Amino acid sequence: MSTHFHCDDTETLVAYLYDDIDPVMRDAVARHLTGCARCRDEVAALGGVRQVLSEWTPPSPALRFTVVPESAVSNVIRPPASAWQTVPRWAQAIAAMLALAVGASVANVQVRHDAGGWTVSTGWMTPAPGATAAAAPGAEAAWRPALASLEESLRREFAARPALVAPVPEATAAAPAAASDSAETLARVRALIDASEKRQQQELALRLTQFVRDVELQRRADLVKINQGLGQLEGRTGAEVERQREAINYLIRAGLRPQQ
Amino acid sequence: MLGLDIVEPSAAAERTRREGATFTVQALTITDEELVARSMDGDVESFNQLIKRWERPIYALAYRTLGREEDARDVCQETFLRAYRAINGFKGQAKFSSWLYRIALNLCRDWMRKQRRQPVVQMPEDVDITELASEQGPVESIETLVARKELGRAVAIAMAALPEEQRTAIVLKEYHGLTFQEIADMQGCPLSTVKTRLYQGLSVVRRQLEQGGMSVADIRGDAS
Numbered sequence: 001m002s003t004h005f006h007c008d009d010t011e012t013l014v015a016y017l018y019d020d021i022d023p024v025m026r027d028a029v030a031r032h033l034t035g036c037a038r039c040r041d042e043v044a045a046l047g048g049v050r051q052v053l054s055e056w057t058p059p060s061p062a063l064r065f066t067v068v069p070e071s072a073v074s075n076v077i078r079p080p081a082s083a084w085q086t087v088p089r090w091a092q093a094i095a096a097m098l099a100l101a102v103g104a105s106v107a108n109v110q111v112r113h114d115a116g117g118w119t120v121s122t123g124w125m126t127p128a129p130g131a132t133a134a135a136a137p138g139a140e141a142a143w144r145p146a147l148a149s150l151e152e153s154l155r156r157e158f159a160a161r162p163a164l165v166a167p168v169p170e171a172t173a174a175a176p177a178a179a180s181d182s183a184e185t186l187a188r189v190r191a192l193i194d195a196s197e198k199r200q201q202q203e204l205a206l207r208l209t210q211f212v213r214d215v216e217l218q219r220r221a222d223l224v225k226i227n228q229g230l231g232q233l234e235g236r237t238g239a240e241v242e243r244q245r246e247a248i249n250y251l252i253r254a255g256l257r258p259q260q
Numbered sequence: 261m262l263g264l265d266i267v268e269p270s271a272a273a274e275r276t277r278r279e280g281a282t283f284t285v286q287a288l289t290i291t292d293e294e295l296v297a298r299s300m301d302g303d304v305e306s307f308n309q310l311i312k313r314w315e316r317p318i319y320a321l322a323y324r325t326l327g328r329e330e331d332a333r334d335v336c337q338e339t340f341l342r343a344y345r346a347i348n349g350f351k352g353q354a355k356f357s358s359w360l361y362r363i364a365l366n367l368c369r370d371w372m373r374k375q376r377r378q379p380v381v382q383m384p385e386d387v388d389i390t391e392l393a394s395e396q397g398p399v400e401s402i403e404t405l406v407a408r409k410e411l412g413r414a415v416a417i418a419m420a421a422l423p424e425e426q427r428t429a430i431v432l433k434e435y436h437g438l439t440f441q442e443i444a445d446m447q448g449c450p451l452s453t454v455k456t457r458l459y460q461g462l463s464v465v466r467r468q469l470e471q472g473g474m475s476v477a478d479i480r481g482d483a484s
Contacts, residue, residue, distance in 0.1 A: 011455035014462075018433060020440055046459075049466045052474075053434050055408055056415040058323040058332070063315045065337050067307050067344050253406055 005032040007039055017046050102206050105199070292356040299347050307347065311340050314357060317436060318364050324431045325368040327420055335371060339364040354445065361436070362446055365428060372424065411474075418468035426461030429454055 005012060005028045015021035016029040033040045112119040290309070298306035318339050323332035342363050343350075350359055419427055425447065432438045432446065443454045 010459040011452055014455045014459045015440070018440075018458075045466055046462050049462050049469070050434065052411060052469060053415055053419075053430070053465070055411040056324070056419070057412060058320045059329055061319070061329065061333065063319055063333070063336065065311050065315055065340050067304050067311065067340070069304060256403060256406065 003028045005029045007032075007036060013039070013043065013046075017043060017050070098206075102203070105203060293352065296347065296350060296352070296356050299344075300350075307344055310356070314360055315340065317357070318360055320435060321361060321364055321431060322368055324419070324435060325365070325428065326371060327416065331371060335364060335367045338367055342367075355442075358438075358442055358446065361432070361438075365446065369424070414469060414472055414474065415465070417472075418465045421468060422461050422464055425449075426457045426464070429457040430461045430465075433458060 003024055005025070012021070012025060012029060016026060019026070021029070033043060110119075292310060292313070295306040295310050299310065315336060319332055319336040322335040322339075323329065326332055326335065339360060343360055350356070354362075419430070422430070428447065429443055432443045433440075438446070440451050440454050444451045447454065
């Protein structure tokens with residue numbers, strides 16, 4: 001190792017400045033400084049910079065970070081869980097089923113099982129008669145005996161009717177039968193209308209519920225936005241106060257300076 | 261799972277902890293290495309003892325690197341959180357404090373990369389006449405304190421203008437007393453590079469101060 005110091009050896013100069021240097025080399029630098037004014041000034045200036053650096057003190061905030069087991073933490077603020085996460089699992093399952101049912105009713109999903117297997121259809125368009133007939137050739141065997149028995153019972157009923165009712169002209173005898181048929185049709189239509197109304201009411205209730213939920217979610221989102229906006233406003237106000245405080249401090253300092 | 265909680269210290273306790281050096285007075289009977297070993301065994305209180313010892317130096321390091329109080333606080337908290345999570349990976353090849361410094365410096369570097377900006381000069385050193393009155397010692401006048409605060413701010417501005425490597429080298433050497441070798445290990449560069457960075461950094465700070473109308477020779481006289 002060289003024990004001679006040169007003026008341009010800044011690394012050794014820094015080591016000397018911080019007294020993090022081999023003792024032999026330190027003596028060599030000290031000897032050099034006694035005879036070299038330029039290096040002496042450099043060391044003095046850098047020493048001055050070091051002294052100035054010591055004036056830069058960080059603030060002293062209250063820190064006291066503490067690691068705590070989660071089991072012992074009751075007051076740690078955590079980001080809020082989403083509304084969906086707070087709902088119990090069973091309620092989530094019911095909600096999912098309801099959503100599925102609503103979707104199915106809106107899409108008019110129809111599931112049928114017949115001799116041809118499972119049939120799933122959607123949409124509100126009624127299938128073409130030809131398509132229906134073609135779609136259920138195997139079902140014919142099932143309903144034909146039922147139709148035959150219905151026809152047989154109707155025949156027996158009509159055969160028994162003349163014995164109970166006095167013979168009347170043909171036109172007047174047909175009138176009550178027609179009236180009876182129309183009343184039955186009317187009743188069926190009413191029943192269908194009632195069922196349809198009930199279904200529509202259910203759908204309306206479901207949609208209303210959905211709408212209310214959407215409005216609630218939107219309201220919460222708006223509240224969060226408003227909160228953020230207020231926070232930003234508060235930050236700007238704080239900055240303004242900071243500037244004013246700085247100006248006041250400047251005035252105080254100016255007032256403290258001795259008069260020329 | 262663990263959480264980090266921040267508790268306000270009492271004023272008296274805070275006074276004793278005001279300067280980073282005071283931590284060395286406390287609990288010297290147990291070394292960092294012993295506390296680390298206990299922490300590895302799951303003793304949370306031992307780790308909290310380590311935090312107590314090192315939170316202020318780490319905060320000071322982050323503050324001087326980033327220049328902003330809130331960011332320094334966040335980096336400090338994150339440093340201890342990461343250290344706790346990785347405590348079992350600490351091999352003890354370096355000092356615990358060096359390991360902590362390294363984590364903190366990496367976090368500072370990440371922060372600056374994310375923010376894509378240089379450290380800022382915040383105004384916490386702002387002169388508040390009431391604060392100064394409470395800080396005023398028996399021999400120091402208000403004028404001296406004001407001058408000192410101004411000097412601190414000038415240094416903060418000059419340091420913020422330095423390249424990251426030079427600033428870090430100066431902070432680690434000047435304020436944390438690390439050896440050249442420790443800084444070289446931390447910065448991953450040769451010993452000579454650390455010395456060069458220090459020399460260049462100090463020279464730049466000197467020029468900056470002189471450009472701001474301060475003569476280093478005068479400052480020496482004023483400050484001493």
